[in-house]
Amino acid sequence: MVLARERSQHDKWAEETDVEKIKVETFFEASTAPENRFILSKLGDLAGKTILELGCGFGEGSIYFALKGAFCIATDFSPVMIEQAQRLARRYGVTVDWRVMDASNIDYSDSTFDIVYAANLLHHVEPLGTIREMHRVLKPGGHMCFWDPLRHNPVINLYRKMATEVRTDDEKPLDINIVKFIQDLFPEVIYDTFWICTLWIFIKFFLFEHVHPNKERYWKKILSEEERLRPLYYRLEKIDFYLKKFPFLKRYAWNLAVVAKKISTV
Numbered sequence: 001m002v003l004a005r006e007r008s009q010h011d012k013w014a015e016e017t018d019v020e021k022i023k024v025e026t027f028f029e030a031s032t033a034p035e036n037r038f039i040l041s042k043l044g045d046l047a048g049k050t051i052l053e054l055g056c057g058f059g060e061g062s063i064y065f066a067l068k069g070a071f072c073i074a075t076d077f078s079p080v081m082i083e084q085a086q087r088l089a090r091r092y093g094v095t096v097d098w099r100v101m102d103a104s105n106i107d108y109s110d111s112t113f114d115i116v117y118a119a120n121l122l123h124h125v126e127p128l129g130t131i132r133e134m135h136r137v138l139k140p141g142g143h144m145c146f147w148d149p150l151r152h153n154p155v156i157n158l159y160r161k162m163a164t165e166v167r168t169d170d171e172k173p174l175d176i177n178i179v180k181f182i183q184d185l186f187p188e189v190i191y192d193t194f195w196i197c198t199l200w201i202f203i204k205f206f207l208f209e210h211v212h213p214n215k216e217r218y219w220k221k222i223l224s225e226e227e228r229l230r231p232l233y234y235r236l237e238k239i240d241f242y243l244k245k246f247p248f249l250k251r252y253a254w255n256l257a258v259v260a261k262k263i264s265t266v
Contacts, residue, residue, distance in 0.1 A: 027060040030226040035147035035257040042259040049114040054103040055121030059085030066094035075101035118146040141264035147257040149173040163213035176251040186260035193253030198236040
């Protein structure tokens with residue numbers, strides 16, 4: 001039932017979205033995309049890599065990776081999302097293998113992929129089982145990478161209470177302690193958290209620009225208006241950099257990003 005509700009809500013969102021306005025590069029290179037910038041900095045050259053993307057949404061991840069020379073399989077449980085992602089891929093002139101699939105039950109054999117990538121997915125599914133599945137289908141020495149929201153920050157939790165119409169009913173932001181579970185499963189884990197003081201931008205949207213969270217998805221707005229927000233974002237990011245020197249403050253970030261390497265047999 002949960003999966004059916006999630007699929008229905010994501011189908012509806014996909015139908016309402018004009019993919020002609022999506023700029024794939026922004027999702028990985030913009031100042032306001034620190035999670036993906038972090039992940040890219042750890043993965044190195046993507047050319048020739050076989051990548052599985054879970055919960056691909058409009059396909060920004062796989063399209064970007066394909067532009068970098070990777071062979072990509074992109075999956076989502078929303079058929080309408082997949083249709084929209086195919087349209088976007090055609091606009092960018094890349095080939096991606098698209099599949100409708102439940103991320104918590106990956107329909108591929110063990111040790112198949114060099115990289116498994118998921119953006120904003122795990123809080124929509126059962127996270128621990130999905131991470132085990134990601135580990136299973138990775139080749140020895142391969143990398144699992146994802147970013148997802150955390151549940152600890154009071155500002156973002158207030159936003160969540162207000163943004164009832166642009167969030168799904170069943171999503172559950174992650175606990176920072178999920179990192180310990182990943183460290184038990186993978187021998188090498190690098191992670192960071194993002195958006196503490198930088199969440200002032202969300203407050204600015206609401207208090208000074210009078211944009212209600214139900215009228216526009218803030219996490220999309222920070223990307224679509226990145227050029228305008230860039231100077232403010234970088235000033236606030238400097239404060240976050242120093243705050244994160246105190247490990248106990250990392251939990252109060254909005255998002256967690258993880259790159260984990262599966263044990264190699266070599």
